[in-house]
Amino acid sequence: MDTNYQEYNIRLSIDSRLEQVRVLSGALRGIGQELQLTDDKLGQLELIMVEAVNNVIEHAYQLESGNEVHVRVEYSPQEVHLIISDHGQAMPDQLHTEVRVMPNPEDLPEGGWGMGLIHLLADSIRYIRDARGNHLHVSKHLV
């Protein structure tokens, strides 16, 4: 447990239903405002979180409610970490190991941007599977 008083740590969790994602967004924005993140950084963190959580609900849990989606927010003045955890189906490896190619705009895609956006917005991405589930660890520099 980190004892640096400049570091903040909070865990958020919701049930795996898309309509619950907005309260998670609200919580993240409130945390960011309390810690005086800029609107820019906060918007980017919100988009990262929502895309990751939507993926968990839609793919890892196949839109089945009654499962927990966890988001851990770790803040230091240098960077913010978001750890999105689930105990559903794991993500295919190439989705997090390779920078994902965005769908071609000319094809008029209606989806498939989620992980690509996370790759573009994050400073680093790590995906870990352990006994407690799948953890997408994303970091974003603040300075």
Place this chain on the structure above:
Amino acid sequence: MDTNYQEYNIRLSIDSRLEQVRVLSGALRGIGQELQLTDDKLGQLELIMVEAVNNVIEHAYQLESGNEVHVRVEYSPQEVHLIISDHGQAMPDQLHTEVRVMPNPEDLPEGGWGMGLIHLLADSIRYIRDARGNHLHVSKHLV
């Protein structure tokens, strides 16, 4: 699990350190703003939560870090429930069963207002002890 789309549910948790309480406050404010609570109600909910969480950290956990403090926020258009949970020392019964007498202002008290404030601000209070710990359940009407 409630499936009414108008109901929102989120669980927040921090480590038992007073300096972490502000991120919990930030999260609650962000949630309240997302759900369009008035500033008045939101301020009251924040004071209830902070007083309860301070008590958990100071009394239930005796200012010992490394313990979890959980806050569950349940929203419906009619009311908000806050459930503050810990696995520390339980609260003396008369603190939640009786409306607590506030310290006399003339005595120039330097504390002892916490539970009294919660009684004054909440519409109902319940304290439950079970295998998972102590749960202070507070509700506040919105209409």
Place this chain on the structure above:
Amino acid sequence: MQVSTQTQGRFTIATILDTRMDATIAPQLKHSIAQLINEGHNCIILDISAVTFMDSSSLGALVSLLKMLGNRGDLIITGARGIVADLFKLTRMDRVFRMAVDVDTALGASLATA
């Protein structure tokens, strides 16, 4: 989701009144604009200047509407800002949609090219 509509010449201006366009809103968004299209409103200006957050599901819904219109009409997006504008840029979908800073600019540009 709340949308207010208004007619201006050959254009139907649909203004999103919510501040959030996410995966819950996307199907509703698709439905209400599709309804406008089915009623014969083929030149739509979608004003999203009130929107402070948008995710890729909503972007997908907008693309489906663009396809629905095909070359029978127009869908112009106005007022994207902050992270909403970023979403269009990062996905390069700002090249596919006609976009304008605000409704007046969209109307002006359309007159000029009419």
Place this chain on the structure above:
Amino acid sequence: MQVSTQTQGRFTIATILDTRMDATIAPQLKHSIAQLINEGHNCIILDISAVTFMDSSSLGALVSLLKMLGNRGDLIITGARGIVADLFKLTRMDRVFRMAVDVDTALGASLATA
């Protein structure tokens, strides 16, 4: 915690620059105002108009400062609003502290009673 101080006649105006007065801030608050008192500033106007949230630990810190001053001086609280004003009322500590809506009112009232 950040406090800015300024002198006006016999008054020292201490302005809290933080928006939050909580259990983490309370000891710092106590310390910095106690220091002012120890330096001989006995008539203090504590302007908390920037504060949007205050808990009972901070209220306790203010009471300890009031005690420290005893009848050697004055501690006037200005600018309490919203839930901060409610905290003083709910605990009935608004009867114990001299309170004013803003610094000017506090200074005016003090002149009138001087």
